Amino acid sequence: MSLDRELEALLFASATPLTVTEIARYLPEGADVPALLADLAASYATRGIVLVERGGAWLFQTAPDLAHVVQPARERPAKLSKAAVETLAIIAYHEPVTRPEIEGIRGVAVSAGTIDVLLAAGWVRPAGRRESPGRPLQYATTREFLVHFGLQNRRDLPGLADLKAAGLLEADIAPGDDSGAGDG
Structure with missing residues (x-):
């Protein structure tokens, strides 16, 4: 064989x-x-x-060119809430990140349910504790996150220029670095 x-x-x-x-x-x-x-x-x-x-x-x-053929046959997972999408994006771009850091970036509190949904989906995992007062839990993305979104590593996440070009960010916000996610 x-x-x-x-x-x-x-x-x-x-x-x-x-x-x-x-x-x-x-x-x-x-x-x-x-x-x-x-x-x-x-x-x-x-x-x-x-x-x-x-x-x-x-x-x-x-x-990839045949995804449309099997899409109707695939089970469609429940859509994530806006809070869950924002939280997932923050974790992906800033990992490892703590809940207080996520809240600081979002500007609003993150409910335990939001992170629980991401943990249950298998896209986020606990990533140790930060060596700071209170030793808050850190979160990071998983291999399942990369597989689901078709990424080899976090460097494949779109940068600011890509997001602006796709119309997902206003052109006048977040000026500066337009690189991808980091070292994955």
Whole structure:
């Protein structure tokens, strides 16, 4: 049996995306996992499903140009409230971040329910405690966040210039740095 077939079966059967280290555990010792992944991704590049890396892990997903075909068949999750979307964006762009920092950026209190929704969705995780008075809990995004939003890492988040160009920010607010999210 060829290693590319073993890799394909492993990725197809996995319920979650797999890292190179996790994949290597299932293949013979010495297998060049990055090269095998690159070859397999290339062989799927023109098909209905593609092999992609998201958040340092590999998975099969629907080819981007065919998303409209499967969209009606997918279960639609409940929409996030405006507060949850704003909180998620703050966490993504400023992680690790504490609740008081989120509240300072938003200008309003963050309810426990808002963060609970993001935790339940699997997009946010506790990220330790800040070494400051009260030792507040910090929050950060998860690999599931990256997978859901089609990002390889946080650097792929749109920068201010991108958001302004898309009409999502007014041109006269937040002048200055127009780079992406950070070091992911």
